[in-house]
Structure formats: structure tokens, C-alpha cells
Amino acid sequence: MSSKSTTKRADALRSIEAIVQAAAECLGRNPDASLSEIARAAGVGRVTLYAHFASRAEVVDAAMSRALDRGNEVLNAVDLTGDPLLALERYIDAGWHLVDQAQALLAAAQRELPAGRIRELHAGPAARVEALVARGRAEGAFRTDLPIAWLINVLQAVMHSATxxxxxxxxxxxxxxxxxxxTVLAAFTPPGIPVPEPRGGA
Amino acid sequence: MSSKSTTKRADALRSIEAIVQAAAECLGRNPDASLSEIARAAGVGRVTLYAHFASRAEVVDAAMSRALDRGNEVLNAVDLTGDPLLALERYIDAGWHLVDQAQALLAAAQRELPAGRIRELHAGPAARVEALVARGRAEGAFRTDLPIAWLINVLQAVMHSATxxxxxxxxxxxxxxxxxxxTVLAAFTPPGIPVPEPRGGA
Incomplete structure (x- = not known):
């Protein structure tokens, strides 16, 4: 491989990285940010942007993937061991801030990407919280008379409705x-068990 | 006023009624239904449709208003007196079927209308359920440590997530x-009170 093509490839990687970062920032402020705006913020021309991304949907997908990678790093640092109620509280504290920060980006993604793709991108965080909810059910802390997929749906629906x-x-x-x-701790409480008193004062 | 203009006005009302009914049906099947499709289903030309509705958003708004008027009639027939838990269960049973039936129409509305307008259209059902939740709180059946607006939001978010x-x-x-x-009965249960056992078997 010539050093010329290596340089060209390094340039392309740098452009792609700049575009994805600019897209995450611009769409994070305004879900309607245009591709011209994103190219300008990335310091590249529209032609360069289109050389790397075939459509607005591809740009949004890349920005969303990046935000979720960052989010996964944050969530991986959350201790989900011990009392499932406290663990879920820690998860919501961290996860909620991510949902809040990413709300404009998610709005862009909901317009551009199929629901299945958005769910796929969330698979990482979803798997961690699913493991926590499964453990809470096994330990009798969370209800088992509703399917686990429904409980996860309730958690996500309540978080998103808050934004x-x-x-x-x-x-x-x-x-x-x-x-x-x-809300979620009450919704997850098994029938016949008292709803937990809010810890921080709801 | 001449009888000619009376006839013209009657024709216009008939066209509008046919367009709104066709829009509710077409958009209820497919939120992407085109205005040409709706005009055809209504038995009018595109020119007639555009004479009465300035935009797709106006057609969607009229169809959504109509669906909510019908929904209000159904909900008005639901008995919301007596035990607040049973009353909320009856409200969800009736309200849920309406949400389910109107899901495609709501998807069209969410694309075309501002969130504030969709909320405004829901003001009728919202007021009835708010009165029920307020009564349940006053009677100690529902939690008062979270704002009533948040509890209504949770009810709506959980119903919509189900669709x-x-x-x-x-x-x-x-x-x-x-x-x-x-889920909603548990989420509404005051802290320290046991979550109700599902009646119909969840």
C-alpha cells in the first residue's frame, strides 16, 4: 500500500470522526439540524459528507451509535449489585441523565430511523437493566406476575415521558x-407487598 | 339568502363530513395515507378537498377531533364513581380500547400536529381521568407524594407504550x-400500602 493511500485513508477517518462528532452535537441541540449545518460544524464540505454518508439517516445513525457508546461507558460504571431496589435507583439516576441529554438526538433518530434500529442501538443498556430486573425478580424484590419485557417497557416509557x-x-x-x-419502584413491587417509601423524598 | 347559496352550503357541509370521515378511516388504517387517497375515499376531487382544508395538518386535525369526540362519548358512559381502584380499572378498560383503535390516527397526528394541539384535543378525556385521580388521592387510595400531572402522564405513557x-x-x-x-394501580399506590392483587389475573 502506498503512503499516499494511507494518508488518504487517515484523512477519511478524520473527516468521518469530525462529522459524527459534529452530528451528535448539532442534533443534540436541534433534531432538525441540516446536513449543511453538520458539515460546516465538522469543518468539511457537503461533498465530503456525502462521500462518507449516503443519507441523513446514516448520519443520524452514526451520531446515535456514538451517543449510546458513550452512554454504555457511563452505565458500565454503575454498580448494579446488592439490593435490587437501590441498584435500580442508581441505574435510573445515571440512565435518566443520559436520556435527558440525548433527548434531541433521540427525537432526530425517531424521525429518521426505524423503531427496530433504535431498539437495536439500545441493546447494550437494555441487556444490563434486564439482568438487574431478572435478578430482582429471582430475589422476590420485583413482581413476576408481569413479563420482564413489559417491566422494561414500563421503565423506558416512564423515563422517556419525563423528557x-x-x-x-x-x-x-x-x-x-x-x-x-x-413510579418505577412502585410499578415493579409484587402484589401484596407495600410500595417502598421514596428515599430521597420524591 | 338565495336557495342556491343554501344548497351550495349544504353541499359543502356534506363534502367536509365525507372528507373527515374518510380521513379518520384511511389514517386509522395507515398514518401515511395520502390526501389523494382520502379524497378518493370521500368521493370528492382533490380540488374540493383543498377548498375546505388548507393542508394535510388540517385534515389530520379534523379526523383526530372526530375520533376524540367519539371517544369522549364512550368514556362518558363509563361509571367513574365508587372505589377509585375499580373506577380506574374501568377507565383503563374503555380508554385502552380507544387508544388501541386510534393508534394509526395518533401516529399521523404526532407527525403533523404540534404536541400542544394533541394534548388540547385530549383535554376532555384528560379532565375526566384527572377528576378520578384527584378523588382517589383525597380518599387515600392513590399516592399524593407525586404531583397529579405526573400520575396522569404515567397513565398515558403506559397506555401509549402498550400500543x-x-x-x-x-x-x-x-x-x-x-x-x-x-402497572398503573401499583404506580398509583401510596408508599407503605401493599400493591393491589390483580383482579382479572394480569
Whole structure:
């Protein structure tokens, strides 16, 4: 391989990296950010952008993948051992901030990407929380009369609805994590068991 | 006023009625149904449709308003008196079927209309369920440590997430109402009070 083609390839990788980073930033501020805007923020021309990405959907996909990789790193640092209720509370505390930060990017993704692809990109965090919920069920902390997939759906639906409530001005962002935690812990409590008292004061 | 203009006005009302009905049906099957398709189903030309509706958004708005008027009639027939838990269960049973039936129409509305307008259209059902939740809180059946607006949000988020789970093939439609009820009753239970046993078998 000539050093010329190596240089060209290094240039391409640098452009791609700059475009993905710019896309994550621009779409994170505004889900309607245009490809021209993203190219400008990346310091490349539209032609270069189109040389690497066939469509707006591909750019959004790459930005979303990047945000989820970062999110996975954060979530991997969360201790999910010990009391399942406390572990779920820690997961929501960390996961909620990621959902909140990524809300504009997710809005862009929901417009551009099929729901199946968005779910696929979330597979990493989903697997970790699923393992936690399964353990909580095995230990009797979480209800087993509803399917685990439904419980995960409830967790995600409540987290995402909180971002919409904030955007609509109906929820103080500082209260979001405690509201989500109080709601999800109650929803996961087995029938006949008392709903846990909120720890931080919901 | 001449009888000619009266006839013209009657014709216009008939066309509008036919367009709104066709829009509710077409968009209820397929949120991407085109205005040409809707005009054809209504038995009018595109020119007539555009004479009465300035945009696709106006057609979707009219179809959504119509569906919600029908839904309101159904919900008005639901008995929301007596034990708040049983009343909420009856509300979910009826409301859930409406959400399920209107899911494609709602998807069209979410693409075309601002979130504020969709919320405004839901004001009727929202007011009834809010009164029920407020009564349940006053009677000690539902938690008061979370704001009422948050509890209503949770109810709506869980109902809407169920339609998505069904669409994705992860939830049996026959189980939806019992899953939603079991989840929402638990989420609404005051801290320290046992989660109610599912009645119909969740």
C-alpha cells in the first residue's frame, strides 16, 4: 500500500470522526439540524459528507451509535449489585441523565430511523437493566406476575415521558429522577407487598 | 339568502363530513395515507378537498377531533364513581380500547400536529381521568407524594407504550388492558400500602 493511500485513508477517518462528532452535537441541540449545518460544524464540505454518508439517516445513525457508546461507558460504571431496589435507583439516576441529554438526538433518530434500529442501538443498556430486573425478580424484590419485557417497557416509557414533560414545561428537571424512581419502584413491587417509601423524598 | 347559496352550503357541509370521515378511516388504517387517497375515499376531487382544508395538518386535525369526540362519548358512559381502584380499572378498560383503535390516527397526528394541539384535543378525556385521580388521592387510595400531572402522564405513557409493544409484536393485545391496569394501580399506590392483587389475573 502506498503512503499516499494511507494518508488518504487517515484523512477519511478524520473527516468521518469530525462529522459524527459534529452530528451528535448539532442534533443534540436541534433534531432538525441540516446536513449543511453538520458539515460546516465538522469543518468539511457537503461533498465530503456525502462521500462518507449516503443519507441523513446514516448520519443520524452514526451520531446515535456514538451517543449510546458513550452512554454504555457511563452505565458500565454503575454498580448494579446488592439490593435490587437501590441498584435500580442508581441505574435510573445515571440512565435518566443520559436520556435527558440525548433527548434531541433521540427525537432526530425517531424521525429518521426505524423503531427496530433504535431498539437495536439500545441493546447494550437494555441487556444490563434486564439482568438487574431478572435478578430482582429471582430475589422476590420485583413482581413476576408481569413479563420482564413489559417491566422494561414500563421503565423506558416512564423515563422517556419525563423528557417530554420537561420539554413541555410541566416537570422540573431536578425532580425527574426521583419521580421516575418512585413510579418505577412502585410499578415493579409484587402484589401484596407495600410500595417502598421514596428515599430521597420524591 | 338565495336557495342556491343554501344548497351550495349544504353541499359543502356534506363534502367536509365525507372528507373527515374518510380521513379518520384511511389514517386509522395507515398514518401515511395520502390526501389523494382520502379524497378518493370521500368521493370528492382533490380540488374540493383543498377548498375546505388548507393542508394535510388540517385534515389530520379534523379526523383526530372526530375520533376524540367519539371517544369522549364512550368514556362518558363509563361509571367513574365508587372505589377509585375499580373506577380506574374501568377507565383503563374503555380508554385502552380507544387508544388501541386510534393508534394509526395518533401516529399521523404526532407527525403533523404540534404536541400542544394533541394534548388540547385530549383535554376532555384528560379532565375526566384527572377528576378520578384527584378523588382517589383525597380518599387515600392513590399516592399524593407525586404531583397529579405526573400520575396522569404515567397513565398515558403506559397506555401509549402498550400500543407500541403490540405493534412491535412483543405484547398480546388481549393482555394489554390487564398489564396496564396492574402497572398503573401499583404506580398509583401510596408508599407503605401493599400493591393491589390483580383482579382479572394480569
Amino acid at each position: 417530554e414533560e420537561i420539554r413541555a414545561g410541566r416537570l422540573n428537571p431536578e425532580r425527574a429522577a426521583s419521580h421516575i424512581t418512585a | 407500541e409493544e403490540i405493534r412491535a409484536g412483543r405484547l398480546n393485545p388481549e393482555r394489554a388492558a390487564s398489564h396496564i391496569t396492574a
